[in-house]
Amino acid sequence: MTTSTLPTLPHWETTPPDLGAAIREAKAALQERIAASGRTVEEVFAVVEARVGERVEEIEAAKERGENVWPVIDYADIAAGTVPAEMVELLRRRGCAVIRGTFEREQALAWDQGIVDYVERNRFFEDYRGPGDDFFGSVGSRPEIYPVYWSSPQMEARQSDRMAAVQSFLNHRWTSESDGVQWFDPDRDSLYPDRIRRRPPGADSGGLGAHLDVGTLDLWMTQANQEAFRHLFDGSVEQYDPWDAAHRTDGPQYPGTTMCSVFRTFQGWTALSDMAHDQGVLHTVPIPEAMAYLMLRPLLPDVAEDEMCGVTVNQVFPVNEEWHPLLMRALSGIPDVRAGDTVWWHSDVIHAVAPVQDQQGWGNVMYIPAAPWCPRNEAYAPSVREAFLAGDSPSDFPEEHYERNWPDRFKAEQLNETGRRGLGMM
Ligand SMILES: [Fe+2]
Secondary structure (H helix, E strand, O other), X not given: OOHHHOOOOOOOOOOXXXXXXXXXXXXHHHXXXXXXXXXXXXXXXHHHHHHHHHHHHHHHHHHHOOOOOOOEEEHXXXXXXOOOHHHHHHHHHHXXXXXXXXXXXXXXXXXXXXXXXXXXXXXXXXXXXOOOOOOOOOEOOEOOEEXXXXXXXXXXXXXXXXHHHHHHHHHOOOEOEEOOEEOOEEEEEOOOOXXXXXXXXXXXXXXXXXXXOOOOOHHHHOHHHHHHOHHHHOOOHHHOOOOEOOOOOOOOOOOOOOOOOOOOOEEEEEEOOOEOOOOOOEEEOOOOOHHHHHXXXXXXXXXXXXXXXXXXXXXXXXXXXXXXXXXXXXXEEOOOEOOOOEEEEEOOOOEEEOOEOOOOOOEEEEEOOXXXXXXXXXXXXXXXXXXXXXXXXXXXXXXXXXXXXXXOOXXXXXXOHHHHHHOOOO
């Protein structure tokens, strides 16, 4: 049977009013479509489970040998175009990497101090009104997450040649062109403003449980996502490729606390302090194909008809021992990083932040993803431009607007060509 004769799927381009009813309808239709392709959901899931299981065992073996699970790539090799082929292959296999020395350590430390000076000059701690959302906690009255978007350090990093080279290298790991469509431009990033985290020495933090940021129920329910994950539902699961950008840059995401309006090839951050691997750092399940497992698991018969293994709107997509014990075995932390290193993970990759007690040293990062230019990102750019010019919080984030009256925020005349291109100003 060809895919064109399979039953079509119902879709919801905005959050369905009755979630339970929509889940029941979507699941039944997905199950029916898989059955019509001549395979059972169990068979399709078993293919994915075997593929992911191989990777889990490979990762467990690497850990036992005392090897780094996370690929570590030197920025100098990216700049010179000399990243070893086996390292590029490992990056595709793991879906995450540390890029050593993306910036000079002194530069990153100066940026960290620059952010402290910026918020202190503008009396941020005196004015701080508490977290604007409940996703990240805070330490005492001083936040860990600074809802600050337009400091010179952030903008200098976002529009730097070094950041552009790394983003381009990462974007090129994806297949950006297929069926005569260029889904995104790997050599142009859209400037995506995000926040800063500064976690002080001595901090206790509960961390963040394993989760996904790429979507929630919309992953099964919008037409663009049904197209993007088509191979999981049409009997051709062997062709599913987590690096295929086809239809990934079309879709809206249902609104929620971690909603991201743009398409990101990789989520990422720039280290502004040295961080040891055992001080409450980022972990991933370094298997991009695990996404197929997450997408198919709720369709198995042991999950209630109106249940998606805990996924719902307005909460992060949870990954846990109850539904995904195989995946949890592969959870792997970053190695020690130094200020100026950048850390990246494929936007479908499951991630978590480990808890820490009495943290040694600072844990400071600025979030800067790789978000290549595409229609979806171009559509978000005007609101970013307006927020930049007004000093507003970007529309993906709580409306806190601390920087509106801060006179020393980064100015339009300080934008270089990369910055202007990223904001769609040329
Ligand atoms: Fe996240």
